[in-house]
Each structure stands twice: as structure tokens, then as C-alpha cells.
Amino acid sequence: MGATGVLATLVSPEGRRAETLAAIQALQSATADEPGTTLFSINEHRDEPGTFSVFERYEGDPAVEEHRNSPAMQAFREALVALGIRPTLTFTQPIDPT
Secondary structure, eight states: OOOEEEEEEEEOOTTOHHHHHHHHHHHHHHHTTSTTEEEEEEEEOTTSTTEEEEEEEESSHHHHHHHHTSHHHHHHHHHHHHHTOOOEEEEEOOOOOO
């Protein structure tokens, strides 16, 4: 199996956009050093400030598992619990052009 993508959508609680973004950026910084990570892009919805979609791509499922079990991911989960955020996750696989 090849690359694996993850689309995570997070909605900030009212008045806590900055805290939410800081938590995502901290994870992004740590993820840059993880082997097998090829993309971690934070995007904010234009029509819904405080709603973020994070596009992630990994070389394969082992890299996803390493990311999910990392200390940075554990800290991120704790931040989400403190913020009361439950992200929506979608796992994808890229389709190469023919």
C-alpha cells in the first residue's frame, strides 16, 4: 500500500480560535521532524473563521501509526480535550494520474 492521507477538521469553541490554532501549530512543528511525513498543511475555512482543516500525507500506514503514537500527538489530544474539541478525521489514499 502507498501513501496515506488524513483530513482533520477542527472547530474552535467560541472565543478560543487563537488557542486552537496554537495547538495545531505546535503539532505541525513537531510533525515536521517525524520520518514519513510528507505534508502537514493548516487551512482555515474562509466562511467559518475558527474552523480549520489540516491536510496530512504520510508515506504509508506505519508513518501514520508512528505519528498517532508520538508524544506530540498525545500533547495535542490533551489540548483538544481542554478545549472541548472533537476533530473529524477522514483517511484517504491518493489516486495517481493515469
